Amino acid sequence: MKELCVIGSLNMDLVTTVGDFPKPGETIFGDSFKTFPGGKGANQAVALGKLGADVLMVGKVGDDIYGAKYLEVLKNNNVRQDGVDIEKEISSGVAIIKVNNKGENNIVVVSGANGKVDVNYIESKWDVIVKADIFLFQLEIPMETVVYTMKKLKDLGKIIILDPAPASKLPDDIFKYIDFITPNETELETLAEKKIDNEDDLREAANILFDKGVKVIISKQGRRGAAIIKRNEYAHVSGFKVNAVDTTAAGDSFNAGFAFALAQGKILEECVKFANAVGGISTTALGAQEAMPSYEVVRKFMDEKK
Template sequence: MKKICVVGSLNMDLVVTVDRFPEPGETITGREFATYPGGKGGNQAVALGRLGADVLMIGKLGNDLFGEQYLNNLKENGVILDGVKVEEGVSSGIAVIEVDSTGENHIVIVPGANGKVDRAFIEENWHLMEERDIFLFQLEIPIDTVLYAVKKLKKAGKIIILDPAPARILPDDIFLNIDYITPNETEIETLTGIRIKDVDDLKEAGHWLVKKGVKNVIAKAGKKGAYLATSDDFVHVPGFTVEAVDTTAAGDSFNAGFAFALAQGKGIIESIQFANAVGAISTTAKGAQSAMPFLRQVETFIGQRMR
């Protein structure tokens, strides 16, 4: 099996449930409070660890209680920690999330140590990274670092998977270094400027990214599955119908499933099918990382659904 590396964010989510959001200057009483490990990088690493991948995490935490909790969580889920640094004098990345009775939310993100993942940190960990084969990136660390790392890794012959989330416009030169990009509908609209109203629009947007240099565009479409756009094809890979409870980090689970299947030598269509299954299962329980499936669950799920 190929070795995998996740380069990205590590956040602790601080979640408060309220009956309604407070007005400016108002103090209200919340109903519940909980902390959950999150951040797109950490989510993908934990999902991979649960599947049984050989996965290294490259990222930073603060020298605080959240950092300590997160390190323990990564270790418990089988993630290799050699590339995770505790940064002095800065907080761990956090997301303060208010959720009201209708399910709407307000979110404030403080990048903290994630903002310190710079070019020097990539160089510091290069000896670990060059031993890996498949790399996953997201956009919750500085974009300069992402661009620097993918260019350096591509020159070294590595496989690059980019989850372009949160949605933002990217410089054209990044696309030349991407083997697989996995946007959802909002993200592909932001990347291309093409409004997605139907499958034809999605096809146009996918091929726009291919012309920019991306080898494979995998457009995530939720319960519909995913669409693969290449230089000479556009294919729908159907998803799986489940009773969704919480879709938090379903996209991160998808990316982890896809990378895991690729690492096992599966073809791209089979890898997308596996990713669809991992993403679907992750929505059937509450929480992000806590709902991510183990390999046996995924194999059983696929076996039952694809008879």
């Protein structure tokens, strides 16, 4: 199995459950409050660790109780943490999350130490980074760092997966470094600057990214599953029916499942099917990382759903 490396954010998630989201200016009472380790980068790393992958996390935490706790979390979930340093005199990243009674969420992120994952830091960790084969990126560390690191890795022939979240417009030169990009519909609309109302729109948006250099698009479609889109190919892979409680880390879990199967040498359709299962299971309990499944749980789930 190929080695994996996640380069990205580590946040502590502060989660409140509510009946309905408050309107602007409205004060409501929440139902509960809990603290969970999160951040898109660390979510993907922990999901991989739980699946049994050999995975390295690269990022930063702050000099606070959340940072110390996070190093413990990585260790307990089989994630190598020699790529993670504590940044002095700054907080760890935090995400303030509200989850309503439909399992929907909205999130406010404060970057903290994640904003200090700069090019110099990547250089300081390069010897350990370059040992991996497959790399997962997101957009919660500085864009300059993401582009620089992708280019340097691509020059070495490494495999690069980008989860383009949170949704934002990307510099055109980044696309040629990406082997697999995994947007949901909102993120794809942002990247292509095109409204998507049907499958034809989806294909047109995909072609815009192909023209910029993207090789393969894995379009996440929630409970419907995902689509594998290449320049002249389109295949839909159905999702799995689950009772969703919290969708907070579904996309991160999907990416981890996809990368895990890819590292095993599975064909694309099998990778996406496995990713759909991991993502689906992750929505069945509250919290980002707590609901992420082991490999055995995923295999049992997929066998039962056949």
